[in-house]
Amino acid sequence: xxxxxxxxxxxxxxxxxxxxxxxxxxxxxxxxxxxxxxxxxxxxxxxxxxxxxxxxxxxxx
Numbered sequence: 001x002x003x004x005x006x007x008x009x010x011x012x013x014x015x016x017x018x019x020x021x022x023x024x025x026x027x028x029x030x031x032x033x034x035x036x037x038x039x040x041x042x043x044x045x046x047x048x049x050x051x052x053x054x055x056x057x058x059x060x061x
Contacts, residue, residue: 013052015042020059030060 019042024030035056039046053059 012042012044012048015044016049016052016059018042030056 016038019038020030020033023033023037023041033056035049036046038056038059039049
């Protein structure tokens with residue numbers, strides 16, 4: 001069985017924050033972003049969002 005690559009602590013949280021910043025940088029308004037859109041951009045499953053943030057407001061950039 002193949003071993004999973006080790007993730008460093010906070011990597012998913014950082015990916016989510018960077019994904020939101022990337023989308024905002026492309027001209028999107030933060031208020032119009034959805035969790036699914038941010039997680040898709042980050043390359044993580046939507047449920048992982050809630051391990052790091054309670055809502056998009058908690059992510060608030």
